[in-house]
Amino acid sequence: MTMMFGPDDLIDHDGPITPYRQLAAILKARIARGDWRPNRPIPSEARLVQEYGLARSTVRRGIAELVAEGVLFVMPQRGTYVSPSDSTEGAEG
Template sequence: MEFGPDDQIDYEHPVTPYRQLGDILRARIERGDWSPNRPIPSEARLVQEYGLARTTVRRTIKLLVDEGVLFVVPQRGTYVAEPGAEGESPGKA
């Protein structure tokens, strides 16, 4: 992880903004800003907070969902996955 929980997006950095945001959100989860099975801020809030395009935020969320860090509940939002739940769907044992 190259970016910490309090970092901002560096547009001149060689790492793409969506990957920077992914590192930042992952670090915030690890720090305990958001607990498992609790929502992260909305796409609109992340767009506003980090000054990114909505498509960039969506790409970051998809990346973290694919990695098992987050999961999406339609009509409800994006939530933090349980640690060690990579590849599992929420609610399945």
């Protein structure tokens, strides 16, 4: 079951899609829109926790999903960055 989320969507805590998957889709949409450029950091986990009203573990799981897809990469002690690949362009939901 694939559901599209836009870059300005909020987390629907009562929806059928788990919050971490919603977050991953929203972050991917924001990257596709150009909010964060390749090789540039995304906001910190703490900021995403605040912005989306999620538990830190939920934010980490959403980020981990995007790292596994190759959309993001993690630099220890530095943060999470947008991958330089075109993995988000042309992707369907």
